[in-house]
Amino acid sequence: xxxxxxxxxxxxxxxxxxxxxxxxxxxxxxxxxxxxxxxxxxxxxxxxxxxxxxxxxxxxxxxxxxxxxxxxxxxxxxxxxxxxxxxxxxxxxxxxxxxxxxxxxxxxxxxxxxxxxxxxxxxxxxxxxxxxxxxxxxxxxxxxxxxxxxxxxxxxxxxxxxxxxxxxxxxxxxxxxxxxxxxxxxxxxxxxxxxxxxxxxxxxxxxxxxxxxxxxxxxxxxxxxxxxxxxxxxxxxxxxxxxxxxxxxxxxxxxxxxxxxxxxxxxxxxxxxxxxxxxxxxxxxxxxxxxxxxxxxxxxxxxxxxxxxxxxxxxxxxxxxxxxxxxxxxxxxxxxxxxxxxxxxxxxxxxxxxxxxxxxxxxxxxxxxxxxxxxxxxxxxxxxxxxxxxxxxxxxxxxxxxxxxxxxxxxxxxxxxxxxxxxxxxxxxxxxxxxxxxxxx
Numbered sequence: 320x321x322x323x324x325x326x327x328x329x330x331x332x333x334x335x336x337x338x339x340x341x342x343x344x345x346x347x348x349x350x351x352x353x354x355x356x357x358x359x360x361x362x363x364x365x366x367x368x369x370x371x372x373x374x375x376x377x378x379x380x381x382x383x384x385x386x387x388x389x390x391x392x393x394x395x396x397x398x399x400x401x402x403x404x405x406x407x408x409x410x411x412x413x414x415x416x417x418x419x420x421x422x423x424x425x426x427x428x429x430x431x432x433x434x435x436x437x438x439x440x441x442x443x444x445x446x447x448x449x450x451x452x453x454x455x456x457x458x459x460x461x462x463x464x465x466x467x468x469x470x471x472x473x474x475x476x477x478x479x480x481x482x483x484x485x486x487x488x489x490x491x492x493x494x495x496x497x498x499x500x501x502x503x504x505x506x507x508x509x510x511x512x513x514x515x516x517x518x519x520x521x522x523x524x525x526x527x528x529x530x531x532x533x534x535x536x537x538x539x540x541x542x543x544x545x546x547x548x549x550x551x552x553x554x555x556x557x558x559x560x561x562x563x564x565x566x567x568x569x570x571x572x573x574x575x576x577x578x579x580x581x582x583x584x585x586x587x588x589x590x591x592x593x594x595x596x597x598x599x600x601x602x603x604x605x606x607x608x609x610x611x612x613x614x615x616x617x618x619x620x621x622x623x624x625x626x627x628x629x630x631x632x633x634x635x636x637x638x639x640x641x642x643x644x645x646x647x648x649x650x651x652x653x654x655x656x657x658x659x660x661x662x663x664x665x666x667x668x669x670x671x672x673x674x675x676x677x678x679x680x681x682x683x684x685x686x687x688x689x690x691x692x693x694x695x696x697x698x699x700x701x702x703x704x705x706x707x708x709x710x711x712x713x714x715x716x717x718x719x720x721x722x723x724x725x726x727x728x729x730x731x732x733x734x735x736x737x738x739x740x741x742x743x744x745x746x747x748x749x750x751x752x753x754x755x756x757x758x759x760x
Contacts, residue, residue: 321368325390328357328373338705341582342546351541352603355584360396360426360487362692366685378411383418392422399623402431406447416454423458424677427486429465429623430472434637436622452478460676466626484670485630491610493683494667498656500614505651510535514599519620523563524643538565538572540580549580549705579704586701596651602627616650632658
């Protein structure tokens, strides 16, 4: 039976957009890690009978009638949606769901508080989360959550129909997944990928130390602001500023052309597959390395990162327990992937069982559907890595400059048109009938 799936995703896995377009319209939803789990969810559900449409993050209640008519199910892959800074977005999503008559399936939602699971910090969002869960469970058998911290939180709110299923991103290869260390130890010449959440200031000393010790270190940012910095340099308010975190073009990692950012998961994974080790604070930066076959290590700085690391058996430390002089070689040596490897099949069965209970199939049990998805990825040309503007080839830099000129001209024309319309309206309001007739001419 043909199944029409509306999926909450900023864009589809085969939508090709330039880095400039991505920055202008925020096609990564502020963080390129969003594309990793939404595209993995798309692959997981891409059976031969499924037609999947990305919602582009539209969540307006006024779209409910159209969604009810056009789709059979609304699938919502989520990350840390249960957080204080997201409550204003959760509310319209809830109002939309309340108007839907089709099933609603939530994949891998997580709560965000500190690594100790501070319950008091979450009090202000209790009611918005309750409303969201009630709306979903009126249209769903259960809610799929990232891990035990989120499950415990929802149970304190009175919900028992909760299942731990992790995040779709770790199931990009189905149940066939293992991580092995390619070498016994890590040396100064090895390729190391670093992920940083720019707001985690305690990463500063770690960045400096690894930049000095590992000449083949590369920083792989994920946030929209850094994408803009790579494309066009520092924003006016940041020009001339310096920081030990690579936020500005003055940082050595920018100056030495050691920063790479990707606007699609597939090129990101291909790049990471050539590294020996990846570590840092970004959970989907770490997962992207792992599904690329590269050993990864996470510094968990909040509950959302911690519970996923625990659920999947990803080697990790709490950020507060990471000394400034920690060394990647030490992390590599202590990283143990036994739990990750041995428990993967059972975790895959958990998420596919969850899908089955919600009348959703999966591509890995649907003939060659998963392989067909991978083949389409290989046949699609995605933009290469975005590098610091100072290291960009002249032809590419000219393209960026021309794009900026075009955008500036379009903006200027829009502003001038708007001003002209405002002026005409003011004149119409200020003058009498004869002049109005003249203006209409």
